[in-house]
Amino acid sequence: MAHKLDVMVGQEYQYTYHEDFSASSSAFPSVNNGWDNLSLGTVLGTPSSYAEEDKLLSYFTRVNYGYKDRYLLTATVRADGSSKFGANNRWGYFPSAAFAWRVINENFMKNSTLFSDFKLRLGYGLTGNNRIANYAALGIYGTGSYNLNNTVVISAYENNLPNPNLKWEATEGRNIGLDLGFLKQRITLTAELYDNRSRNLLFNTRIPSSSGFVTQFQNIGSTSSKGLEFTLNTVNIKKTDFSWNSGINISFPKTKVLELSQGENSMVLPSYTGYNSNPSINDYILQVGQPVGMIYGYVADGLYQVSDFDFNSTTNTYTLKSGVVQDNRTVQPGYQKFKDITGPDGVPDGKITDLDRTIIGNSNPKFAGGFNNTVTYKEFDLSAFVNFTVGNDIYNANVLNNAALSQEYKNSLARFTDRWMTIDANGQRVTDPAALEALNKGKTVPSYIGMVSDRPYSTLVEDGSFLRINNISLGYTLPKLVLRKAKISNARIYVTAYNLHVFSKYTGYDPEVSVVNNALTPGVDFNAYPRARSFVAGINLSL
Secondary structure (H helix, E strand, O other), X not given: OOEEEXXXXXXXXXXXXXXXXXXXXEOOOOOOOHHHHHHHOOEEOOXXXXXXXXXXXXXXXXXXXXXOXXXXXXXXXXXXXXXXXXXXXXXXXXXXXXXXXXXXXXXXXXXXXXXXXXXXXXXXXXXXXXXXXXXOOOOOEEEEEXXXXXXXXXXXXXXXXXXXXXXXXXXXXXXXXXXXXXXXXXXXXXXEEEEEEEEEEEEEEEOXXXXXXXXXXXXXXXXXXXXXXEEEEEEEEEOOOEEEEEEEEEEEEEEEEEEOOOOOXXXXXXXXXXXXXXXXXXXXXXXXXXOOOEEEEXXXXXXXXXXXXXXXXXXXXXXXXXXXXXXXXXXXXXXXXXXXXXXXXXXXXXXXXXXXXEEEEEOOOOEEEEEEEEXXXXXXXXXXXXXXXXXXXXXXXXXXXXOOOOHHHHOOOHHHOOEOXXXXXOOOEOOOHHXXXXXXXXXXXXXXXXXXXXXXEXXXXXXXXXXXXXXXXXXXXXXXXXXXXXXXXXXXXXXXXXXXXXXXXOOOOOOOOOOOOXXXXXXXXXXXXXXXXXXXXXXXXXX
């Protein structure tokens, strides 16, 4: 049959509804029913309630066409309508198409002894993103309260500036692929070149404060993600009682910011609002022409040394010398020091200000991949898989958070054992310059009060390259003779170990971390729960 055609038409509707209610009470008598009877509390809190809904209506169709198993075409069209967007742009339309040419089935390849598979692929498609908060395009009112004439008055205010033109974010993807097989599929190779471009990014961007707000959800800018991927599978040995198969995949990803808001060449943004009780630390930057995921902050320049100060023996005080980099905070010997990058005139000005922030890390790997091996001998099988990344940076925000801990907690952390001290081994405070310098010779960690908790800086950025022994599994399949007697078609006993070891220079728990669910700020480690090492034993039975 020369021609083959399949057509599919579908429709989907998703509706999500969520509601919440809370009430509180306090100052209970000594004997009470707790939340089983909140009315027993003598001080009642203000009750609150909340409800939201989300609707998504979709229509789609797909056509598959093949001619003599040589030329294959798949075309798809989606129409998606989401309640999350403005009234003017709730619908998005996303076509895609893929074409494959099975060269191996052409007449001129019939006598080939080298190739067992040869296929070329082309792909193009648009995909949509609506992952924003419900009602982000609308002007939502919040409630508050204030005292007037000894009476609590409930108020309402607009929380955000509406945007009726907010629309779907779209990613346009193109790819070229090549699938090759050699020696009757003993060796297979897949190569993929892709170029994905995202436009109309959904972002809570800055707007002029004259609007009464500082941010608004808008569609801004565009980014690109390009790369090359390879997958190689080999059958190294294939005998009756023994076989060995291997597989390796490796990718070389590249990202770039192509465009931001009109008139903007760069934009700083916070990765996370939870650490250090400081919700406004801007520690990442989007900059046109640079990759996505660039870590932004100050360059650490060691510690302030005793030689940077004049010492007054009468008052036992240190005063920073002229010509030494000044900070906008009072500094002493043992305080964290930063590099003066530039000033208002474009040259270093001897002062640490916001202008001295720069790119201090890149969370994107140079390449990443995995390697697996499977060996069988008679009824035994052994498999192992390792994965790796090379060249990516991790922003260890745990250190920034630890800087705000009280001193007794700091004393229990290993990273602070090399800390600058002002107390000697006898518990005496050291103020003499020579003695203080000798006590802290070679120290690299700032003193307790000299640590910085509100500035991302280069010491917090670490190499995230790693090689992980991801899993190893050993199995035994019972012989067929035993299975027939037990009337079982198949039985395999196995034991598997996960996360056996990680080879990495990273000082945190795990280098494979990104706690922030945001593609613009990857590679953040803050209170990430360490990945467990686990062992599993089991049996698979088929009757």
